[in-house]
Amino acid sequence: xxxxxxxxxxxxxxxxxxxxxxxxxxxxxxxxxxxxxxxxxxxxxxxxxxxxxxxxxxxxxxxxxxxxxxxxxxxxxxxxxxxxxxxxxxxxxxxxxxxxxxxxxxxxxxxxxxxxxxxxxxxxxxxxxxxxxxxxxxxxxxxxxxxxxxxxxxxxxxxxxxxxxxxxxxxxxxxxxxxxxxxxxxxxxxxxxxxxxxxxxxxxxxxxxxxxxxxxxxxxxxxxxxxxxxxxxxxxxxxxxxxxxxxxxxxxxxxxxxxxxxxxxxxxxxxxxxxxxxxxxxxxxxxxxxxxxxxxxxxxxxxxxxxxxxxxxxxxxxxx
Amino acid sequence: xxxxxxxxxxxxxxxxxxxxxxxxxxxxxxxxxxxxxxxxxxxxxxxxxxxxxxxxxxxxxxxxxxxxxxxxxxxxxxxxxxxxxxxxxxxxxxxxxxxxxxxxxxxxxxxxxxxxxxxxxxxxxxxxxxxxxxxxxxxxxxxxxxxxxxxxxxxxxxxxxxxxxxxxxxxxxxxxxxxxxxxxxxxxxxxxxxxxxxxxxxxxxxxxxxxxxxxxxxxxxxxxxxxxxxxxxxxxxxxxxxxxxxxxxxxxxxxxxxxxxxxxxxxxxxxxxxxxxxxxxxxxxxxxxxxxxxxxxxxxxxxxxxxxxxxxxxxxxxxxxxxxxxxxxxxxxxxxxxxxxxxxxxxxxxxxxxxxxxxxxxxxxxxxxxxxxxxxxxxxxxxxxxxxxxxxxxxxxxxxxxxxxxxxxxxxxxxxxxxxxxxxxxxxxxxxxxxxxxxxxxxxxxxxxxxxxxxxxxx
Numbered sequence: 037x038x039x040x041x042x043x044x045x046x047x048x049x050x051x052x053x054x055x056x057x058x059x060x061x062x063x064x065x066x067x068x069x070x071x072x073x074x075x076x077x078x079x080x081x082x083x084x085x086x087x088x089x090x091x092x093x094x095x096x097x098x099x100x101x102x103x104x105x106x107x108x109x110x111x112x113x114x115x116x117x118x119x120x121x122x123x124x125x126x127x128x129x130x131x132x133x134x135x136x137x138x139x140x141x142x143x144x145x146x147x148x149x150x151x152x153x154x155x156x157x158x159x160x161x162x163x164x165x166x167x168x169x170x171x172x173x174x175x176x177x178x179x180x181x182x183x184x185x186x187x188x189x190x191x192x193x194x195x196x197x198x199x200x201x202x203x204x205x206x207x208x209x210x211x212x213x214x215x216x217x218x219x220x221x222x223x224x225x226x227x228x229x230x231x232x233x234x235x236x237x238x239x240x241x242x243x244x245x246x247x248x249x250x251x252x253x254x255x256x257x258x259x260x261x262x263x264x265x266x267x268x269x270x271x272x273x274x275x276x277x278x279x280x281x282x283x284x285x286x287x288x289x290x291x292x293x294x295x296x297x298x299x300x301x302x303x304x305x306x307x308x309x310x311x312x313x314x315x316x317x318x319x320x321x322x323x324x325x326x327x328x329x330x331x332x333x334x335x336x337x338x339x340x341x342x343x344x345x346x347x348x349x350x351x352x353x354x355x356x
Numbered sequence: 357x358x359x360x361x362x363x364x365x366x367x368x369x370x371x372x373x374x375x376x377x378x379x380x381x382x383x384x385x386x387x388x389x390x391x392x393x394x395x396x397x398x399x400x401x402x403x404x405x406x407x408x409x410x411x412x413x414x415x416x417x418x419x420x421x422x423x424x425x426x427x428x429x430x431x432x433x434x435x436x437x438x439x440x441x442x443x444x445x446x447x448x449x450x451x452x453x454x455x456x457x458x459x460x461x462x463x464x465x466x467x468x469x470x471x472x473x474x475x476x477x478x479x480x481x482x483x484x485x486x487x488x489x490x491x492x493x494x495x496x497x498x499x500x501x502x503x504x505x506x507x508x509x510x511x512x513x514x515x516x517x518x519x520x521x522x523x524x525x526x527x528x529x530x531x532x533x534x535x536x537x538x539x540x541x542x543x544x545x546x547x548x549x550x551x552x553x554x555x556x557x558x559x560x561x562x563x564x565x566x567x568x569x570x571x572x573x574x575x576x577x578x579x580x581x582x583x584x585x586x587x588x589x590x591x592x593x594x595x596x597x598x599x600x601x602x603x604x605x606x607x608x609x610x611x612x613x614x615x616x617x618x619x620x621x622x623x624x625x626x627x628x629x630x631x632x633x634x635x636x637x638x639x640x641x642x643x644x645x646x647x648x649x650x651x652x653x654x655x656x657x658x659x660x661x662x663x664x665x666x667x668x669x670x671x672x673x674x675x676x677x678x679x680x681x682x683x684x685x686x687x688x689x690x691x692x693x694x695x696x697x698x699x700x701x702x703x704x705x706x707x708x709x710x711x712x713x714x715x716x717x718x719x720x721x722x723x724x725x726x727x728x729x730x731x732x733x734x735x736x737x738x739x740x741x742x743x744x745x746x747x748x749x750x751x752x753x754x755x756x757x758x759x760x761x762x763x764x765x766x767x768x769x770x771x772x773x774x775x776x777x778x779x780x781x782x783x784x785x786x787x788x789x790x791x792x793x794x795x796x797x798x799x800x801x802x803x804x805x806x807x808x809x810x811x812x813x814x815x
């Protein structure tokens with residue numbers, strides 16, 4: 037694996053922080069009635085997507101679940117336009133027609149944002165199929181929630197990916213709860229990363245609170261897939277600090293459990309590493325914090341000032 | 357006593373077969389279970405076993421003879437010491453008569469072929485590029501896919517048994533040989549998975565043709581069709597389109613009962629983001645499939661198993677297409693309008709002939725060709741002329757395509773109507789297995805005639 041440079045540490049910290057601040061602001065806007073519908077926050081899981089991001093090629097494809105805000109930020113997309121989609125405005129990535137769960141950026145090879153649990157898994161497998169069909173060296177990173185790991189189409193996709201040796205990296209974000217049901221109440225067999233074994237798909241379990249562990253695993257798995265060996269599964273153990281969605285008070289878990297995870301906060305881990313390695317000073321970190329807060333504040337302002345889609349937009353984009 | 361060995365029906369829709377090879381010869385002793393012949397059906401070449409014992413007294417057809425009707429005697433076995441008279445022409449009519457009910461409606465179509473199917477619609481007649489020979493619907497579909505695959509490397513086919521098996525209904529015959537396994541892919545029986553995969557491939561820029569062995573199995577995948585394929589262009593604010601064709605046989609075949617006989621035309625026609633096509637002849641199958649493959653949107657292409665063997669002239673220009681969203685006035689008339697699509701076009705034409713002969717009614721027949729977007733203009737213009745409308749389709753009655761047409765017509769041509777619109781649909785029950793009940797379930801020519809009489813106030 038390529039040795040991480042100073043700039044990489046700063047990048048990781050900045051992205052993770054940006055996701056956290058974005059989600060906090062989204063929660064605030066939701067509370068103000070500026071964001072409607074469902075809104076699934078990524079707070080606590082930042083190390084997963086940022087760790088993966090560190091190993092990605094810009095021509096690789098990404099497809100994920102409805103918990104997608106952080107994924108878009110990590111893909112380098114503009115927080116202003118992401119937030120504008122959350123507020124349902126015309127400057128949003130889906131012009132206000134998709135909302136929090138359905139965001140896309142074709143030019144950045146970001147294929148959603150899918151609202152149906154498990155549906156993105158065959159789709160990501162099909163995107164990988166296309167990379168192979170076109171003779172490209174790129175791979176598709178397909179994220180899966182732990183809840184989807186009990187969904188039939190996921191295994192149909194695993195079978196096809198292994199059968200046709202498709203360049204797809206499956207990343208299970210195991211945040212311990214599918215909505216309000218804990219993994220041990222939903223899955224017979226808790227080692228989700230082993231669920232490709234029957235198809236001959238290698239799998240690995242990773243500490244998702246620690247971005248460095250994620251990078252190491254993602255790098256190894258990414259190489260395996262890119263070299264044409266077929267699919268690979270990484271199960272990233274993570275935790276969401278908030279409920280399933282904004283309307284979920286998360287009464288199915290204890291405060292102690294949450295506090296326990298907060299002890300290993302992914303952002304704090306990177307920060308500590310940066311200070312320990314003297315990559316940046318406290319003042320420099322403070323500046324990043326301030327700038328990030330400002331950037332997200334501006335994004336919120338942009339998103340609440342962007343116009344609603346025109347009425348005539350109701351009937352556009354049904355057919356091309 | 358001699359026993360006739362009859363041409364067997366080896367599939368639900370088979371009406372005739374080709375004798376590709378004899379595995380016995382005159383004078384051979386055969387036991388039950390011995391292989392006696394290779395028969396080529398509309399779907400595959402299969403070996404046939406003897407079920408009786410005896411010595412082969414005569415083979416009634418040469419190897420290579422084609423189009424031998426089901427239930428026709430092909431060989432005689434028996435005791436060589438008994439004196440038997442062997443007739444070369446075995447009494448097939450008798451067998452059918454005994455059954456009282458025709459084996460299936462394909463037979464019926466075949467019987468009426470001279471009257472109905474060979475009458476080209478005016479549009480086809482005007483076509484200067486019409487082929488001299490007739491081809492089957494199956495071949496028309498196959499040829500069109502091959503032509504489009506030659507033009508565009510991004511077009512590929514996937515589905516169950518489409519490659520090595522040559523298609524469960526032989527619609528993809530020969531494509532594997534021409535285009536190779538990278539572009540003609542056999543999938544596992546895994547509709548949800550491979551449909552999602554194809555949708556992802558279409559999002560990423562390929563142009564999949566996905567064959568459902570039958571549309572009954574598309575229900576396994578319907579979430580990917582509706583929630584992913586149909587809606588993503590809208591949800592992405594116009595960024596990500598899904599150029600894919602979902603095709604395969606839809607509706608009733610012959611005695612395959614409730615789970616394998618459903619008509620999905622109104623289901624899919626309800627969904628914004630999908631286009632829905634239902635061809636009725638080899639001619640429009642070719643033109644419409646080309647438009648479907650070239651389209652930038654997901655297209656549901658509803659074929660009909662019984663029509664696969666239907667023959668007709670086609671336009672062989674590799675760029676010939678029929679626009680999506682245009683109905684065809686199959687037959688002009690002034691007394692009443694029948695709006696129909698797919699296999700019910702054949703029954704509607706048969707009904708129109710009888711309505712002319714028996715009641716002197718001049719029927720206009722509109723073949724929708726595309727169900728979504730619906731060609732309301734052609735329907736309304738026709739109703740404004742004839743003032744009477746019946747819709748004929750195989751779908752269940754509740755919320756069918758005809759229901760929507762009735763709504764549009766009462767809204768936009770209320771003052772032109774001289775009678776209520778009548779819908780002719782299948783019975784509002786799951787498809788039964790029994791031959792007699794199946795016939796009752798499906799709309800028949802008499803049902804169409806009764807509806808026509810009713811809107812014409814003929815007792």
